[in-house]
Amino acid sequence: MHTPRDDAAPTMDAALQGQPFWRALGVGALAIAVLGLIGRLLSYPLNRDENMFVSVAQMLGSGDLYRDLGYNHLPNLPYLLGGIFAVTGSSGYLLTARLLVAAFWLLALFFLWRISRNEAAGLPAFLAAASVLVGSTLLLGEPGMLATNNLIPVALVFPAVFLLFRGLDEERPSAGYLLGAGLVASLAIGFKANYTFLAAFFVLAVLIAPKGATVGQKLLYGLLPLGIGGLLGGLPSLVHMLSDPDAFFAHTLRYFTELQTAYWAESEAPKTVSLKGKILLAQSIWFANTSLIALMLVVTQMALIASTDGLRALFDWKVTILGLAVISGLVVAFVPTPSFAQYFVPPLPFLVLLIPVLAGRLSGGARQFAGMLLAAGAALALVNAVPRLGAGLAAFASPSAWGTIADGRAIARAGSEAGLRPGDRVAALTPVWALDAGYSIYPEFAAGQFVYRVAPYIPPQDRPFYRTTSPASLTSFLDADPPAAVLVNRAEPMEADLAAYALSRGYRPAGPSGEDRPFDLYVAPR
Template sequence: MSVLQSNQLAAAVDQASHVGHRQKWLRLAVSVASVAGVALLLGALYGRLMTFGLRRDEMMFVPPAQYMPDWQLYQDVFFNHVPNVAWFFHSMHIVFGDQGLLGAARIGVFLLWVLLILAIVWTTLRISRSWLLALFSAVAILAADPLLGQAGMAATNNLLPLPFALLGLGLFVVETMEQRPRSSLIFVAGMCLSLAAGSKVSAVVFIPPVALAAFLLPARISLRTRLTGTVLPLAAGGLVGALPVFWYLLDDPQLFLAHVLSFHTGPHIAYWTANAASEPGLAMGLGGKLQLAFGAWLAGGSLILATVLVYLFWMSLRAGHKGERQDGKCLGQIVVVLAVTALAAVLSFVPTPGFPQYYIQPLVCLPILGALLYRQIGTQDRQQVVPVLCASMFVMLVITLPRLMPGLASLAKPDDFTSARLVRGGQELQQALASHNVPEGPVATFMPLYPMEAGLDIYPEFASGQFAYRIAPYTDAELAAFYRMVGADGLGDLFGKQPPAAILVGYDPDLEAPMLEYVRANNYLEVPVAELSNRYGEGRLFVRTTGGQD
């Protein structure tokens, strides 16, 4: 080899090494920027969550954080949902109790968001082996319109099942694509699916398709191996995850079903049928439900995600037609995910009335479906997907950032958090009672979080806010016997046995009218108190005086 050739070879090697270093640093920079971007989005999400207005539904889900385990769910208080959500917020209160009841609950919701995003990234990355697709999937869920509303911002049971359902489905899909699924992870998948169903009844839709698929996947192994390695571990995990529900169900089946099932199929529907005019846009029929579904599935970030999925499906079909499909062994997994998505979509129309939060569960299946479709695309075609994913992420961020960025700015003013205002309202309430030497007794209100934040007593009948009270006229005597509840006709007896130290109203004039009548009849004194206003109205506090009822 001549000296000239040696020099040319050395220069080529040096240039290749330089290019390699540049690519390495470029990948590192992109990775750092991606992590920083997701962290920034999560920070903005946290700020939005903590400043999101108080919701009536939180009067049902947050109080158990304090009154458990002194009061028993279903027996001592009205609670119309499965128990996992109550115990979740109770555990959050134990850990973050210094943030107040609502603050601890909202922090718990944020941790669920983090778990959901991590589950999406891990699942899509394991299936597709593409960091770009994993990042796109995370941004797509962050940009989903319904999750930026009450479904994902309020301390309720709407978000709680999603990370567990996604993890359960994702683990099952990932493991059944292997020659020999790891039974330990299949066990975890079953447990996660049951935990999701124990957090919200509607999440049970994730279980039947997976349970059926366990007898068929992986297809390349014997039935005996499949039974011992997939079916039995999945069932065992499911039983372990369902233990909290079984505990309450077996302890008193009639009581449990009266709250979790009979309420939603009886007095709940009757109440809204009679009071539909009080809730604009209430979806009582199929037409209204279709409009809600359209807004959840085919608007904003969800529409972009659906469009990308159609594109990936077309690319997958093209790869199969050209004989360039990378992995044709995941057709069974695609069918499972499609079945779960379809079943969740169909059953979201079952509850009456329909609310936007009922239509969010199919959304978490879409990242897994996208990863499976991407897995089948050839290497050349994947290069064509890159600009589509990048452009889609950009559009999603353009649509979503105006809603998220105010949350980032709010982090500088934690005193303006909804939870902080609620704590101050409770303190003002407590000081008002102390300054007027109010006799001991519970506070009667449909906003029990205010007195509970200050450690004041409340009536068990109002521990779930207005939800038990308002259905009293629509509940037959046989079913009402299972509920710790009181209606307008029973207020006199309830207050006669234990007069309220104070009555807090101002949030629902129609339902609160009997309380105001009691106030006027028993010489309660109105005391001006700050920090008791929320999206439902200005709080009015009436305290018991020595001249009132004893």
């Protein structure tokens, strides 16, 4: 069990102690960076992945999550979003979903601060860890800026680890904290299955710490509440798995291992499928920008600990658990094929957590040197993100221009001028736009293009579990129940079929003309 050193906070803060200007500057710079992050998040353009989560969440109650709406992940996010939509009554679905992601960013930073405080890591360590997270070019891109299931499990890692540490910091495990740790970790897994490895390391942590507890105490006050919390957090997934296993596994496991693999094998879109390509992609993400700064801070602190207290000091259970989680995240990142940037996120939160955990184990001159190094790392991490965060700050000057607001309003205005009424059904493979404009959509397109594009590859035994159409049958499908309008995302080549259908059936172009508009709207002939 780690006990914070008596000299921890004063020594680690030596680089800033007694200099309130520099302390205020560090905290102020981080606060401005967080504000820039939120501005960037709320103004970031719509991405096709968001249709899967936002539209399905809005359509909850109109059909089964998997069989009717075509969702293909574990179910936590649509239920969370759908609940927020129902409670708030908001009609700006994309903006509401982005605000939820912003709340999870703040949650992550709050618990990172709590962990840094409990580990007596000092202000420089917290600022360095938080700046690495906020300034990450990876998370300032699509993985951290979209209303998808990529950022939320990352954010939940921090409260889960906080509860785990608090539950195991005493001589006997704390059942309450460990029940909470199991619950939050299980919720994270229910948002994204890539984080399943969390369960193994939380169990391992209970078994190896605290050293003063008996086996019976570890079972009764540790593993049992941890397991109960995990079971409670996993209920949404378990209910679907047990009540309709055929549809659940068809849309989750077999979708990714069979249908998506078949689709990408024939797709000419850019993709990374070979091991060599994955390694190069991983290198460009993990050994660049703030990820490289984090690695440098972690490795340097480990070297300082080993040089002052010996190598055995590095085998503290918290360092061991976080280190193994980083390694597991590295391995998990290589599993999906093809590879995309978001698959390389899992190691990052554990690498960030190692910064304050290691800082709390330094003493004397090594701790003072690390404090200066951490302060420098924090500054470099924020400087790295200035172009992106600066644009996010500038976005607050004109919120009406944000795509999360402007796109839906423009489509609603164009539709109204052409005679469409709120609630009219629109055929769209970018259904978020149609919903934000106040129109209804086909359940077959609730997941955007993600079921539509794999429809030709669905094997006969799985077809009963899918409610969809396909590129080959699109015309006959729409002819059987014609839409009031057709909405086309000009950035998506796959949606050219919708435009072709609209023009072939005499639908009238509506809305502004010009190359700069992101959409085409076609209204049914009078």
